Amino acid sequence: MTPLYEAFDKSIGTIAVSPMFFQSISTKVKTLVDRTQVFYSSKYVLKKPSIDVKKERRGMFIAVGGQPEYENQFLGGQLVMDLFFKCINTKLISNVYMSNSDEVPFNENKVFQEELNGTVINYIKEINDLM
Numbered sequence: 001m002t003p004l005y006e007a008f009d010k011s012i013g014t015i016a017v018s019p020m021f022f023q024s025i026s027t028k029v030k031t032l033v034d035r036t037q038v039f040y041s042s043k044y045v046l047k048k049p050s051i052d053v054k055k056e057r058r059g060m061f062i063a064v065g066g067q068p069e070y071e072n073q074f075l076g077g078q079l080v081m082d083l084f085f086k087c088i089n090t091k092l093i094s095n096v097y098m099s100n101s102d103e104v105p106f107n108e109n110k111v112f113q114e115e116l117n118g119t120v121i122n123y124i125k126e127i128n129d130l131m
Helices: 002-010 027-035 037-045 075-087 110-130
Strands: 013-021 058-064 091-098
Touching: 002 037, 013 075, 013 110, 027 037, 027 075, 037 075, 058 075, 058 110, 075 091, 091 110
Parallel strands: 013 058, 058 091
Antiparallel strands: none
C-alpha cells in the first residue's frame, strides 16, 4: 500500500469509479477506501498527518448502477466516497451517476456521455488551475 499512499500524497487529482451493488460501491473500491483509514488516523487521532494537508487536491466520483433510476440510488456509495475524499485530503467537486446500465449500456447512453464529458472538462479545468 505504501506506493499508493505516496501516490495520493503527490496527487493533485483523484477520479474514483465504481459500479453500484445494493446501493454501495464495489468490494474492491471499498477495500481501497478502507485502506485510507491510515490518513484519517494520522490526521485526526495522532494529530501527525501522513498526507500533505496544505496541498490542494480535487476529486471526482463516477458511479454506475444497473437498475433504472430511483430515489437515493447512489446515496450509500456517495456517503462512503465523501469520507474517502476527506481521508485523502481531496475536495470532491463532481459526482456523476449513470443508472439503468443493464438496459442502456454506456456506449448507447448519449445523455450520460454528454454529462460525463462536460463534467470531465470542468474537472480538468479545476486541475489545471492547481498547476
